[in-house]
Every structure is written in structure tokens, then in C-alpha cells.
Amino acid sequence: MMTDNFETFYFQAGMSILSEVIYPTAAVERLPIETQPYLELYCLLELPGLIIALVFNLILILLCAFFGFMTRALPDNFNESRFIFFSVMTTTFLWIMFLPTYFTTFYAYYKTILLAVCLLVNGTLTLVLLFLPKVYAVYFVTDPVGSSSSSSTRSGNSSISVSQSSTFGYSVNKI
Numbered sequence: 001m002m003t004d005n006f007e008t009f010y011f012q013a014g015m016s017i018l019s020e021v022i023y024p025t026a027a028v029e030r031l032p033i034e035t036q037p038y039l040e041l042y043c044l045l046e047l048p049g050l051i052i053a054l055v056f057n058l059i060l061i062l063l064c065a066f067f068g069f070m071t072r073a074l075p076d077n078f079n080e081s082r083f084i085f086f087s088v089m090t091t092t093f094l095w096i097m098f099l100p101t102y103f104t105t106f107y108a109y110y111k112t113i114l115l116a117v118c119l120l121v122n123g124t125l126t127l128v129l130l131f132l133p134k135v136y137a138v139y140f141v142t143d144p145v146g147s148s149s150s151s152s153t154r155s156g157n158s159s160i161s162v163s164q165s166s167t168f169g170y171s172v173n174k175i
Contacts, residue, residue: 012056023049042108064088094122139174
């Protein structure tokens with residue numbers, strides 16, 4: 001399983017290096033409005049090079065969305081697939097909204113701001129959608145007294161009981 005992760009990394013790194021060799025980036029000076037004394041220096045990346053770099057990520061996002069959608073209704077331990085699916089869908093919708101805005105923006109510094117905001121919102125939404133249900137389950141969900149599958153550990157003066165729950169997969173009860 002670990003070699004699969006490295007193979008995926010090497011494939012993506014190879015595709016990025018190949019796109020850089022075929023379509024190299026260059027520093028370009030541009031005068032956006034010729035009547036104003038304002039010069040922009042920005043990195044010019046050809047569209048085919050950008051597409052080569054992003055198509056692998058798009059394939060991974062679509063595969064993750066497909067498998068998250070297919071496993072969303074499975075019982076017991078697969079309750080997290082629903083949140084993974086929501087996270088992938090928000091990522092997809094965010095990038096669908098971002099790409100046209102990015103390519104139609106005139107000034108280079110607006111493009112930089114758009115990219116930074118998109119990445120921050122994407123990371124924040126992913127953290128919220130994947131980890132907020134777990135935090136909620138740890139602090140607010142209590143299991144009924146007669147839970148059949150539970151295990152407890154003893155650490156110091158407190159005891160923590162971990163049991164399977166149908167709400168979020170697992171819940172932790174402090175005893």
C-alpha cells in the first residue's frame with residue numbers, strides 16, 4: 001500500500017517535470033494599460049502546461065467523489081465517506097468557480113489574491129468537513145448505556161470509553 005502512494009507521487013512529479021520541460025515558464029514584463037506607468041512582472045505558464053499539471057489532480061478528485069458517493073450509504077464504519085464526499089464536492093465546486101475567474105482577471109496581482117483565497121477556503125472547508133464531525137462526536141455525543149461493542153482504557157485518574165456509534169462512527173465517553 002505504501003508503494004502505491006509513492007508511485008502516485010512519482011507519477012505526478014514526473015508529469016509536472018515533463019510539462020515544465022515541454023512548456024517552460026518564463027518571467028514576462030507586461031504593461032496592462034499603456035497610458036498608465038504601471039509595469040507587471042509575472043510568471044507566464046502556457047495553458048497546455050497548466051492543463052498537464054492539473055489533469056492528474058482532477059482525475060484524483062473525480063475518483064474520490066465517485067467512491068465517496070458510492071459508499072455514502074454503507075453502514076457502520078463507513079460513515080466518514082459521507083463527509084469525504086461533501087469535502088470533495090465543495091473542492092470541486094470551489095475550483096469550478098475559481099478557474100473562470102482566474103483566467104478572466106486582468107491584473108496579475110488579482111490573480112495571486114484569487115489563488116491564495118481559493119487555497120485558504122479550500123483548506124479550511126476540508127478541515128471543517130473532515131474533522132468537525134469527529135470533534136463534535138468526542139465532546140457532545142453520548143452513547144446509550146447498553147452499547148454492545150465498546151472498549152475502555154485506563155490512563156491516570158480518568159477512564160475513557162471508546163465505543164462504536166451509528167452517528168459518526170466512533171464516540172468517546174469520559175467516565
